[in-house]
Amino acid sequence: MTVKPEWIAVDWGTSNLRAFAMGTDGVLAQATSDEGMGKLARDQFEGALLRLIDGWLSTDKVTPVIACGMVGARQGWVEAPYRSVPCLPVDKGGLMDVTVTDPRFTFAIVPGLSQANPADVMRGEETQIAGALALSPGFDGVLCLPGTHSKWAQVSADEVVSFQTMMTGEMFALLSGQSVLRHGMVDAKGWDDAAFDQGVSDALSRPERLAAMLFRLRAEGLLNGLSGDAAKARLSGLLIGAELAAARPYWLGQAVSLIGADKLSAAYARALLAQGVTARLLSGDECVLAGLSRAAGKV
Amino acid sequence: MTVKPEWIAVDWGTSNLRAFAMGTDGVLAQATSDEGMGKLARDQFEGALLRLIDGWLSTDKVTPVIACGMVGARQGWVEAPYRSVPCLPVDKGGLMDVTVTDPRFTFAIVPGLSQANPADVMRGEETQIAGALALSPGFDGVLCLPGTHSKWAQVSADEVVSFQTMMTGEMFALLSGQSVLRHGMVDAKGWDDAAFDQGVSDALSRPERLAAMLFRLRAEGLLNGLSGDAAKARLSGLLIGAELAAARPYWLGQAVSLIGADKLSAAYARALLAQGVTARLLSGDECVLAGLSRAAGKV
Structure with a gap:
C-alpha cells in the first residue's frame, strides 16, 4: 500500500530521528532511525531524512516536511535562532526554511525558545x-x-x-x-x-x-x-x-x-x-x- | 646508597600506591606506582607492593609495613572492618594484620571509620x-x-x-x-x-x-x-x-x-x-x- 501524506512531521533529537506521514485524519505511517543530530555532519542530514521518507515522496507534488528538536541547534542541519519569551510556543510564520536538493519536498524547522534572565533555552x-x-x-x-x-x-x-x-x-x-x-x-x-x-x-x-x-x-x-x-x-x-x-x-x-x-x-x-x-x-x-x-x- | 628503613608507611588508594621508607628522623626515600586497589586482584597486592619496596627490605630483620586507604576495602587485599565513631581516628591496637609470604616484612592495615546514623563511612x-x-x-x-x-x-x-x-x-x-x-x-x-x-x-x-x-x-x-x-x-x-x-x-x-x-x-x-x-x-x-x-x- 502506497503512503501519500499531505505533509510529514519530524521529531529530530540528539539521539533519534522520527518521521510521521500525516494525512487529513492523522498519522498514516511512521518510521524511526538512530540518525540523531549528534551523529550527523551538516551535509548528512538530507540523506538521513531521505532514508526514512523517500517512499512517502511523490514526483507530482512537493510535500512539506516540518521538524522540531536539536536538528535546529548550532551543531544541527541549520541553526534556527531562538525566539525570546514571552511568545507563542510555536509561530507558523517564524519557521526556519532550509534549502534541500531533492525537489520533492520542502523542509522547515521550528525554532527553540530562549529566556534572557535567568538565562535559559529549550529546543x-x-x-x-x-x-x-x-x-x-x-x-x-x-x-x-x-x-x-x-x-x-x-x-x-x-x-x-x-x-x-x-x-x-x-x-x-x-x-x-x-x-x-x-x-x-x-x-x-x-x-x-x-x-x-x-x-x-x-x-x-x-x-x-x-x-x-x-x-x-x-x-x-x-x-x-x-x-x-x-x-x-x-x-x-x-x-x-x-x-x-x-x-x-x-x-x-x-x-x-x-x-x-x-x-x-x-x-x-x-x-x-x-x-x-x-x-x-x-x-x-x-x-x-x-x-x-x-x-x-x-x- | 642503600636505604634501610625502620618501617615503611604506605598510602594505598583506589588509583595509586605510595610507599615511604621511614627512618628515625622521617622520610628516607619514597616510591610511587599506579597499582592502586582498583586495578588489583586479591593475590596481586603483595607483588605490587614488593615492586616498590623490595630494595628497602633486608634479610637480617623484619620490617613492619603499615598501610591506610582502600587497600582495606571489601575489594582490597584484606577487608579491615570499620571502627565506629565516636573513637580515636587511629588505634595502634586496632590494626588489621595481613599474612604475607615474604619473611622480610609484616603488613598491617589501618581500618576505616563508620557512623551508624546518618550512615557514613571513610577509609x-x-x-x-x-x-x-x-x-x-x-x-x-x-x-x-x-x-x-x-x-x-x-x-x-x-x-x-x-x-x-x-x-x-x-x-x-x-x-x-x-x-x-x-x-x-x-x-x-x-x-x-x-x-x-x-x-x-x-x-x-x-x-x-x-x-x-x-x-x-x-x-x-x-x-x-x-x-x-x-x-x-x-x-x-x-x-x-x-x-x-x-x-x-x-x-x-x-x-x-x-x-x-x-x-x-x-x-x-x-x-x-x-x-x-x-x-x-x-x-x-x-x-x-x-x-x-x-x-x-x-x-
Missing part, C-alpha cells in the same frame, strides 16, 4: 507545549516536561511566559551509572515506591542537605545492606525532590500538566501528589504531533 | 585526621578534607565525634567532563575567582535552587557567551557552596582546619572566608605520614 519542548495548548485550548497554568533536561513552563493566554530547565535526568544517569553510587545499584531490577517517596520528602524538606544525602546511599549499602532497588528509587526521589524544591514557584498553588513518557511522568505525578498537587498527564508523543500540526497550520 | 581519611591531631595536639574543632568524596569531621578530646561525606569532587568531574555542561568548558584553561565567588554565594543563599542554577551555566554560554573559565569556576563554586550549605552545622562558629592539596584547599578556604570563617591549611601529605607514624607507634 523541541516548545513544540510539545504548543501541542498541549492545541489539545487543551485555553489552558492557563504550568507545564512540566520531565526528562534529561526537565523543563517547567508558565503558560498564559497561549504564550510561554517564563521557563526553567533542570538537569535532573542527566544527573540521575551520571550518578546511577558512573559515580561511586553505581556499586550499590548494579543489581537493581525493580522499583521501591517507599524509598522513592522518602527521597522526595528528604530533598524537599531539607534541600540544602542534598549533597550529604547522596553519599548516604552508598554508606547505607555498605553498612545496612540497602538494596539496589531501594537505592536507585531513593536517588530518583532525591533528585526529583531537589527539582521540585527549585521549581516550587512553578507548581505551588498552580494547575500543573505533565508532558512525557508514562513511567517518568507517573513518578513526577506521585511526587507532586505528596505535595498536594494533582497533575494532569499528557502523552509526549501526542503533544509533539499536535505541536508540529500547529506549526504546519493544520490545527 | 584513608581517618589516618589524615590522626595525623592532623598528632601535628596539632589538643585540637578541638572541625577538620574538612576536600576531595572526590569530601569529609567533614567533628573532633574533640582526640576522638572523631561525627562526620559527613559529600560527593562534591565526583559531581564536579561528572558535570564538567561528561554532562551537557562540558560543551561550555572545553576551552577552559584558567580560573575566574569572581565567577567562583558568585557560584558559592548563589548556592549558599538559595541552596534549594541548585538544580536550576546548573543548567543556567549552559544557557549563559549559548546566549551570553559565558567563557569556559567562568563557567568552570562557577560550577566549582556552586558545588562547593552546596557542600557548605549541607555542612553548615560543621563550620558555623567553629575552628576549621582544611587537610588536602594546596589548590583545592585554597578554594575551600576562600569560600569559607566569604562566610566569615578563617580556616587553617594543613598539607594532606604531611597528615597522612603523621597519621601512619601514629599507627606505627612512632609519635
